[in-house]
Amino acid sequence: MARAFIAANLPLQPAPGIPDIRIHTATPRSGLRRLVAGRNPYWAWCWAGGLALARHILARPRLVAGRRVLDLGSGSGLVAIAAMLAGAAHALAVDADADAVAAVEVNAKANGVDVQTLHADLLEDAAPAVDVVLVGDLFYDRDLAQRTASFLERCRLMGVDVLIGDPGRAFLPLDRLELVAEHAARDFGESGAGEGSARVYAFRKAG
Numbered sequence: 001m002a003r004a005f006i007a008a009n010l011p012l013q014p015a016p017g018i019p020d021i022r023i024h025t026a027t028p029r030s031g032l033r034r035l036v037a038g039r040n041p042y043w044a045w046c047w048a049g050g051l052a053l054a055r056h057i058l059a060r061p062r063l064v065a066g067r068r069v070l071d072l073g074s075g076s077g078l079v080a081i082a083a084m085l086a087g088a089a090h091a092l093a094v095d096a097d098a099d100a101v102a103a104v105e106v107n108a109k110a111n112g113v114d115v116q117t118l119h120a121d122l123l124e125d126a127a128p129a130v131d132v133v134l135v136g137d138l139f140y141d142r143d144l145a146q147r148t149a150s151f152l153e154r155c156r157l158m159g160v161d162v163l164i165g166d167p168g169r170a171f172l173p174l175d176r177l178e179l180v181a182e183h184a185a186r187d188f189g190e191s192g193a194g195e196g197s198a199r200v201y202a203f204r205k206a207g
């Protein structure tokens with residue numbers, strides 16, 4: 001149901017600033033409320049953090065090439081798709097919203113890549129069996145940010161690399177982050193081309 005709705009009502013558009021990736025993106029005519037009934041359809045747009053991270057990976061494919069990747073809080077799946085286009089061995093897109101999982105499936109197919117999906121909240125779990133965790137724009141809520149930071153800490157302790165894309169959300173744990181790059185990225189809600197930017201950070205081990 002969600003997959004058919006997305007394919008029929010959200011036009012396939014180039015991700016802002018990333019013409020190589022096309023994403024089913026909501027417009028005022030999409031009638032999203034018919035699908036989501038009060039939930040936040042974050043998956044229906046590309047967020048600045050994910051856009052910066054996707055650009056970063058596509059420009060530096062060695063970060064993910066041949067490696068197992070987890071896209072945490074995948075939304076549309078933009079970052080997982082970028083990872084597969086950059087040569088990742090395997091990408092798992094995880095989101096707590098079932099509609100996001102449907103969107104990832106539709107978007108991955110539209111871009112001709114295989115992305116595994118999981119409808120779950122993994123933040124209380126042990127580190128997953130992956131080589132890299134990619135996190136696009138997940139630090140917009142205090143509790144979510146704290147849970148995410150704890151999860152990423154467990155990942156780092158297991159030797160998993162962690163890259164975060166973020167436009168400066170309120171709860172970004174800057175004391176744990178090392179700035180890697182800054183990329184032009186239009187945030188959701190901004191209009192016009194080339195506005196805004198977002199940063200890519202590596203998550204450091206404690207101490």
Ligand SMILES: C[S@@+](CC[C@H](N)C(=O)[O-])C[C@H]1O[C@@H](n2cnc3c(N)ncnc32)[C@H](O)[C@@H]1O
Nearest residue numbers: 042046047050073074075095096097121136137
């Ligand atoms: C702001 S959107 C970012 C989406 C995408 N990464 C991007 O940059 O375009 C945040 C996403 O994280 C998901 N999310 C929120 N809490 C989560 C959790 N505990 N586990 C998994 N996904 C979560 C939301 O459903 C939403 O799709």
